Structures are given as C-alpha cells and as structure tokens.
Amino acid sequence: MLTTTDVVGGYGSVQILNGVSLKVVRGQIVALLGGNGTGKSTMLKVLSGLIKPWRGSIVFDGERIDGMRPDRIVRRGLVQVTQGKEAYPAMTVEENLLLGAHVCTDRAARARGLARAYEYFPILKERRRQLSGTLSGGQLQMLCIGRGLMSEPKMMLLDEPSAALAPQLVLDIFRTIGRICRDGMTLLMVEQNVRMALLLAEYGYVIKDGVIHLEGPAEKMINDDAVRLSYLGGTVAGRDEKMAL
Amino acid sequence: MSYFIDLVVVGLSLGMVYALVALGISLIYSGLDVVHFAHGEIYMFGAVIGLFLYDEFHLPFPLVLLGSMILTGLLGVFIERVFYRRILRTGGGYTVAGLGMVICGFGMSIVLQNVAYLIWGPKARPFPVTFGMPVELGNITLPAAYVWIVLAALVLMAALHIFLKKTRLGLAVRAVAGNKEIAYLMGINVPLTISVIFGVACALGAAAGVLVAPINYVQVLMGTGVLIKAFAAAVIGGFGSLPGAVLGGLLVGVTESLGAGYLSGSYKDIYAFILLIFVLMVRPAGVFGVLVKVKA
Ligand SMILES: Nc1ncnc2c1ncn2[C@@H]1O[C@H](COP(=O)(O)OP(=O)(O)O)[C@@H](O)[C@H]1O
Numbered sequence: 001m002l003t004t005t006d007v008v009g010g011y012g013s014v015q016i017l018n019g020v021s022l023k024v025v026r027g028q029i030v031a032l033l034g035g036n037g038t039g040k041s042t043m044l045k046v047l048s049g050l051i052k053p054w055r056g057s058i059v060f061d062g063e064r065i066d067g068m069r070p071d072r073i074v075r076r077g078l079v080q081v082t083q084g085k086e087a088y089p090a091m092t093v094e095e096n097l098l099l100g101a102h103v104c105t106d107r108a109a110r111a112r113g114l115a116r117a118y119e120y121f122p123i124l125k126e127r128r129r130q131l132s133g134t135l136s137g138g139q140l141q142m143l144c145i146g147r148g149l150m151s152e153p154k155m156m157l158l159d160e161p162s163a164a165l166a167p168q169l170v171l172d173i174f175r176t177i178g179r180i181c182r183d184g185m186t187l188l189m190v191e192q193n194v195r196m197a198l199l200l201a202e203y204g205y206v207i208k209d210g211v212i213h214l215e216g217p218a219e220k221m222i223n224d225d226a227v228r229l230s231y232l233g234g235t236v237a238g239r240d241e242k243m244a245l
Numbered sequence: 246m247s248y249f250i251d252l253v254v255v256g257l258s259l260g261m262v263y264a265l266v267a268l269g270i271s272l273i274y275s276g277l278d279v280v281h282f283a284h285g286e287i288y289m290f291g292a293v294i295g296l297f298l299y300d301e302f303h304l305p306f307p308l309v310l311l312g313s314m315i316l317t318g319l320l321g322v323f324i325e326r327v328f329y330r331r332i333l334r335t336g337g338g339y340t341v342a343g344l345g346m347v348i349c350g351f352g353m354s355i356v357l358q359n360v361a362y363l364i365w366g367p368k369a370r371p372f373p374v375t376f377g378m379p380v381e382l383g384n385i386t387l388p389a390a391y392v393w394i395v396l397a398a399l400v401l402m403a404a405l406h407i408f409l410k411k412t413r414l415g416l417a418v419r420a421v422a423g424n425k426e427i428a429y430l431m432g433i434n435v436p437l438t439i440s441v442i443f444g445v446a447c448a449l450g451a452a453a454g455v456l457v458a459p460i461n462y463v464q465v466l467m468g469t470g471v472l473i474k475a476f477a478a479a480v481i482g483g484f485g486s487l488p489g490a491v492l493g494g495l496l497v498g499v500t501e502s503l504g505a506g507y508l509s510g511s512y513k514d515i516y517a518f519i520l521l522i523f524v525l526m527v528r529p530a531g532v533f534g535v536l537v538k539v540k541a
C-alpha cells in the first residue's frame with residue numbers, strides 16, 4: 001500500500017531524515033517508534049505532503065506521491081492525523097468533522113462519513129453542536145481521528161494518538177484504532193506508548209538518527225532484547241494486556 | 246428629532262459602505278495574515294467599473310452592482326495570483342516578509358490609481374442612476390439611494406454569512422483562516438481558497454464603491470479616505486472580526502454623520518478618529534477583538 005525508499009528531508013537546511021525506507025502492507029497496522037525528536041512526526045509530514053522530501057521516493061497505492069501537494073495526497077486516500085490534537089476551536093464538532101469530508105462533494109458521502117465517525121465515537125454525536133474548543137483532551141483526539149475518517153481514506157497516518165491521555169482513555173483509543181483497522185483501514189501509527197503500539201500492530205519500525213534502526217514483526221519486537229531494554233523498560237509484555245485490546 | 250433620525254439614517258447608510266470595505270479588509274487579514282492597503286483602490290475600481298457597465302450597457306442598477314462585484318473580484322484574484330502570492334510565499338503576518346506585503350499593498354494602491362487615471366482621466370464623473378421617489382417612513386423622507394445602500398449591504402452581509410456558515414467552500418475559507426497546515430490535511434486546496442478569499446473581499450469592496458457612487462461622484466482618488474475610515478472601523482470592531490467590521494463601520498458612519506450635523510461639517514473626517522481613539526482607550530483590542538489572535 002505504501003512504500004518509501006531512502007527518504008531524505010528536513011526543515012530549511014536542517015536535515016532530519018537521512019534515508020528512511022519502510023513499507024506498510026494493506027490492511028495492517030504498522031508502528032513507527034523511536035525516541036523524542038528522532039524524526040517520526042517529520043516522516044509523517046513528508047508522507048502527507050506537508051514537507052517536501054529532498055530525495056527518495058514514496059509510492060502510495062501504486063503511484064508516486066513524493067513532492068505532491070497535501071490536498072492532492074488526501075484526494076488519493078492518504079490522510080494524516082497530526083500530533084497535538086489540532087482541531088478548529090471556534091468551530092463546532094460537526095463542522096470540524098465536515099471539514100474532514102471536504103474532498104467529498106457528494107452529500108450522501110458526507111452523511112455517511114458523519115454516521116461512521118459518530119459510530120466509532122458516540123460522544124462526538126452528543127457534543128456535535130458544541131465548539132470543539134470546549135472538548136476534553138480525549139474527546140479532541142476522538143474528533144481528530146473521526147475527522148480523518150470522514151473522507152473515507154484508504155490509509156491513515158496517526159501521530160501519537162494516545163499522547164497525554166488518561167490510562168483508561170488510552171485503552172479506549174487503542175481499541176477503537178484496532179476496530180478501525182479490522183473494518184478495512186491501513187494504518188501507520190507513531191507512538192510513545194511502545195508496548196501498546198506493538199501489541200496492536202503487525203509490524204514495527206524503530207527510527208533513530210533519521211534512519212530505520214530496527215524493524216520486524218511486532219510479536220518478535222516486543223520480546224526483542226534491544227527494544228525491551230531501550231523502549232520498554234526491560235519488562236516483558238503481559239498476556240492480559242494483549243487480551244485487553 | 247426628525248433631524249436627528251435623518252442624520253442617523255444617513256450615518257447608517259454611509260456606515261454600511263465603510264462596513265463593506267472593512268469586511269473585505271478583515272476577511273483578507275483573517276485569511277492571509279496581511280493588511281491590504283490597496284483596498285480603497287479596489288473600492289474605486291468597483292465604482293469605476295460599475296459606471297462603465299451603466300454607461301455602456303445601460304444595465305439596471307442591481308445588475309451593475311453584481312457585474313462590478315464579479316469583475317472587480319476577478320481583478321482581485323488576478324492581483325493576488327500575479328503579484329501578492331510571490332511575496333506571501335515567503336511568509337506573512339508579523340514577519341519581515343509581512344512588512345514587505347504592506348509596502349507592496351501601498352505600491353499596488355498607487356499603481357491602481359494611475360491605471361484608473363490613464364484609462365478614465367482625473368475628472369470626477371456623476372453616476373446618474375435614478376432610484377425613483379424618496380421613501381416615506383412616518384414623518385421622515387429618505388432619498389431612495391440611501392435605502393438602496395442599506396438594503397443591498399444587508400443582503401450582501403447575509404449572503405456572506407450564509408456562505409461562510411453553510412457552504413462547503415465557506416467552511417474551507419474559515420479553515421484556511423484558522424490554520425493552513427490543518428486545512429491542507431483536510432484536502433483543501435489552500436492556494437485556491439486564498440484566491441477565493443481575496444476575490445470575495447474585493448467583490449465586497451466593489452459593492453461599496455458602486456453603492457456609494459450615485460450619492461457621490463466617481464473619481465480616481467475616492468478610495469483613500471474610505472480606506473482610512475474602513476481601517477478605523479475594522480480596528481474599532483476588533484481587527485479580523487467580521488461582526489466587528491460591520492459594527493465598527495456603522496459606528497464610524499453614525500459618528501461622522503452626527504458630528505457633521507451637530508458640530509461642524511468641515512471637520513467631518515476627524516470624527517471617525519476621535520471615536521477610534523476613544524474605543525481603543527476603553528477596549529484596546531476593539532469591541533469584538535481579543536488581544537491574542539484566536540482565529541476562525
Ligand atoms: N518546524 C520545525 N522546524 C525546524 N525543526 C523542526 C521542526 N519540527 C521539528 N523539528 C526538529 O526536527 C527533529 C525531529 O522532530 P520530530 O519529527 O517532531 O520528532 P518526533 O520523532 O519526536 O516526532 C527535532 O530535532 C526537532 O527539533
């Protein structure tokens with residue numbers, strides 16, 4: 001579904017990505033992990049077109065998308081949900097959601113999108129007339145994911161969906177992400193919550209110094225000594241945690 | 246008493262004209278983060294194009310208004326695409342590049358004045374449209390031109406409101422005004438939307454020019470005074486706020502009219518600024534403004 005080869009890029013003259021190659025298979029959740037400031041968000045911005053890559057190729061659904069304008073990439077079915085829960089605070093929840101369906105000119109598709117977002121996140125339906133500036137952090141994250149779903153994309157890029165959420169909400173969000181994937185979505189997910197991300201994902205990449213440092217099936221990674229020591233605090237994943245998802 | 250009401254009504258209709266220009270300035274500011282100093286000339290071009298449509302094709306006034314709005318809107322899109330975009334690409338707002346845009350706006354204002362001068366000459370020309378009998382409301386009589394201004398401006402403001410609140414493109418305009426990166430990620434064609442914002446703002450300015458033309462003359466320099474008052478109106482209402490632009494425009498219009506009627510007509514142009522200073526003393530961010538910029 002998505003293949004990047006030796007993607008190099010950064011901000012201004014500062015190079016952040018030094019050749020990132022990764023692959024996301026259709027219908028899977030792939031986790032992109034790594035320490036703070038290693039370039040995970042930068043990579044997602046390159047994929048969604050917010051930053052133009054300097055070198056390398058990005059092929060999405062059989063088509064080169066590197067260097068394309070972000071709105072064109074959205075039209076091709078690749079949507080990014082940014083880090084930091086960025087909604088429009090002075091618009092209502094429903095207006096925010098409808099913005100996500102901007103590329104759908106067809107009324108029926110917009111209504112379908114709304115129904116789907118409300119089905120995954122019923123609280124948004126209750127709050128639909130409220131300004132999004134009044135939502136809590138968890139609700140805001142739901143709004144951003146729901147908004148990403150509105151254009152019925154083929155694949156979503158999630159940037160730290162569980163960041164700064166209460167533990168119970170973290171579980172909720174991960175469960176819903178799992179459900180979204182089972183309903184046919186392909187996902188590339190950046191996470192700080194490495195354990196949860198690997199429990200949910202099929203495959204994982206660890207980025208370090210702007211290159212892929214480690215990769216492998218999530219099952220293997222979660223028990224891998226290197227990953228455990230640097231990112232999981234040396235503990236072994238519990239079976240009941242997996243059950244919870 | 247009826248003298249007072251007359252003055253208020255005249256003030257309100259002039260205020261509508263300021264409000265339309267201020268709406269355009271605020272729209273451009275909220276969408277592009279720049280203050281457009283050539284907007285007075287857009288207003289002048291609206292009047293001039295309106296007069297041209299009236300003279301050449303003898304169109305009825307509503308069609309003159311609409312035609313001038315469309316043509317001036319397209320002129321605005323052209324100016325934005327060809328000239329401003331290159332400067333805006335390097336950044337706007339409070340950066341040094343934003344200052345470049347301010348200077349470019351002043352330059353454009355001079356260019357547009359000279360273009361109009363070359364085509365139409367310096368002479369003030371009348372706009373000889375007749376609106377029929379004055380309108381009688383109780384014991385006051387109003388020239389129909391004033392009623393036209395108020396009605397047309399109200400219709401345009403309502404249309405703008407519906408456009409921004411109810412349409413897909415209007416929602417995109419608000420999104421681009423709020424945050425361009427997120428707007429891009431919504432699949433919005435941001436450069437095109439910026440052109441739409443500019444076009445709509447210029448069409449509103451043109452409408453103001455056409456509406457005022459029958460009670461004033463049409464001339465090349467008509468934009469400068471209006472720009473400054475519309476600017477005062479926008480600041481009074483809270484810069485970047487659309488309801489603020491309307492309220493500010495009406496306040497400026499009424500203050501000016503009452504001042505001219507009761508105090509002295511020859512100081513007509515300073516009342517707006519006395520009001521501006523007063524409002525900024527009481528509420529530094531303007532009536533609907535917030536000091537920290539929160540948009541969309
Ligand atoms: N807009 C920006 N301009 C310049 N440098 C940036 C910008 N955003 C992030 N960076 C830098 O790029 C590096 C990678 O950032 P990022 O991709 O956000 O990391 P993370 O992996 O935590 O998401 C960091 O060193 C950060 O300081």
Ligand SMILES: [Mg+2]
Binds near residue numbers: 040041042083159
């Ligand atoms: Mg990040």
